[in-house]
Amino acid sequence: MSVDQIFDELLNRESLFINKRVLSHDYIPEILPHREAEIQKLAYILASALKGGKPSNVFMYGKTGTGKTAVAKYVLKKLIERGERLGLHFKYAYVNCRYRKTNYRVLVKICEEIGCRGLPETGLPADVIFDKIVKYIDERDQLVVIILDELDWLVKTSGDDILYQLTRINNELNKAQVSIIGITNDIKFKNYLDGRVLSSLSEESIVFRPYNSEQLYDILKQRAEMAFREGVVTEGALRLAAAYAGREHGDARRAIDLLRVAGEIAEREGASKILEEHIIKAVDEVDKDIIGATVRDLPLQEQLVLLAITVLKALGEQQITTGKVKNTYEKICTYLGYSPLSLRRLNDILSDLETLGIILAPVTSLGRYGRTKLISLEVDLKSLVKIFLEDSLYAAALSEFVGEEAIQKIVKAK
Numbered sequence: 001m002s003v004d005q006i007f008d009e010l011l012n013r014e015s016l017f018i019n020k021r022v023l024s025h026d027y028i029p030e031i032l033p034h035r036e037a038e039i040q041k042l043a044y045i046l047a048s049a050l051k052g053g054k055p056s057n058v059f060m061y062g063k064t065g066t067g068k069t070a071v072a073k074y075v076l077k078k079l080i081e082r083g084e085r086l087g088l089h090f091k092y093a094y095v096n097c098r099y100r101k102t103n104y105r106v107l108v109k110i111c112e113e114i115g116c117r118g119l120p121e122t123g124l125p126a127d128v129i130f131d132k133i134v135k136y137i138d139e140r141d142q143l144v145v146i147i148l149d150e151l152d153w154l155v156k157t158s159g160d161d162i163l164y165q166l167t168r169i170n171n172e173l174n175k176a177q178v179s180i181i182g183i184t185n186d187i188k189f190k191n192y193l194d195g196r197v198l199s200s201l202s203e204e205s206i207v208f209r210p211y212n213s214e215q216l217y218d219i220l221k222q223r224a225e226m227a228f229r230e231g232v233v234t235e236g237a238l239r240l241a242a243a244y245a246g247r248e249h250g251d252a253r254r255a256i257d258l259l260r261v262a263g264e265i266a267e268r269e270g271a272s273k274i275l276e277e278h279i280i281k282a283v284d285e286v287d288k289d290i291i292g293a294t295v296r297d298l299p300l301q302e303q304l305v306l307l308a309i310t311v312l313k314a315l316g317e318q319q320i321t322t323g324k325v326k327n328t329y330e331k332i333c334t335y336l337g338y339s340p341l342s343l344r345r346l347n348d349i350l351s352d353l354e355t356l357g358i359i360l361a362p363v364t365s366l367g368r369y370g371r372t373k374l375i376s377l378e379v380d381l382k383s384l385v386k387i388f389l390e391d392s393l394y395a396a397a398l399s400e401f402v403g404e405e406a407i408q409k410i411v412k413a414k
């Protein structure tokens, strides 16, 4: 088929999608099935603001894709709308700490969100910005809710000073009030916090349980009806996508991704319906995507440690100990011209990779040889190898330490 024919065919064919945007990560539907209890709880907590009270700070915790961000934004939007109708000055500031890991950047983002402009790009000390925020809020607003999403990223990078300050901001405000909503999917997060910060942050807490397959099915069905033309998505495909996404820990984001990618695959193939086979093809693509995004987000040294584990695994190593990882990691560092970190830092990195769900690293006793971590991959080796191959330096290292032939075998395996 010529390029022109491809274009012609695409233009003449009716798309399977009618509204693809509803399948994007930040779309929030008007109804969030199976989150009624969490929505109600948050609404009750915030409702006191409508009568002039100060809502408690809230800590929201649950695994990835369980609707934390969606619920927080959904309820806040409603609260602001209701406040407006009552003539109240409510605002909220949404900060995703994954992309703003320093105190400075979090404060600047809060400023932007509440409309406090005129800050220089850099150069102001965090204290000064903090004071500006206090003054700005106190002059204009009655309530500002600060949502600190993916809060673990900030605290791991920059400690909890800023949280301490923010949870005490009300002492400095005369007229306005601030409530904080902290959100995380990291189970160990509480360990990073000072006791005082933790207790003021979690005056109230809401736990988000993973969805089961039936619940995911309902969520998918709602999205499918909005996203695709009628009759395009088959019942079997929906069931299968829900089952796949429910298998690990009930991640709605993954379920929706599967549906979107299956739709794209079906469309590419010129199919008129989305069938189970399209979901199966989507699984591979989506998994690679999710792992890929996580791996690409890792700092350099963490990528190098993960590469070392990947090399060992690709070589068929049965017992991957900390010692073996260290050895291979150092060789890779030398080969690529980076300086390796100490054993202590290496252990920290292994813990981080475990927190991210990329590896498992339980400490095991090796009898008289002492104790070590025994490391295994929690993600598919083939996907990981493919991701590393996208980067020419890492591809060179894989070829050097595993061998081109073995690498190709892994990539081509079913």
Ligand SMILES: Nc1ncnc2c1ncn2[C@@H]1O[C@H](COP(=O)(O)OP(=O)(O)OP(=O)(O)O)[C@@H](O)[C@H]1O
Residues within 6 Å of the ligand: 024, 025, 026, 027, 028, 029, 031, 032, 033, 034, 035, 062, 063, 064, 065, 066, 067, 068, 069, 070, 071, 184, 185, 219, 252, 253, 256
């Ligand atoms: N009950 C629900 N009904 C409809 N859509 C939902 C529901 N729960 C989650 N979603 C959708 O699934 C996706 C993931 O949800 P969300 O971003 O809220 O997850 P999260 O708990 O914040 O995950 P993470 O910890 O990874 O940030 C979003 O696109 C969201 O709109």
Ligand SMILES: [Mg+2]
Residues within 6 Å of the ligand: 068, 069, 070, 149, 150
């Ligand atoms: Mg989220």
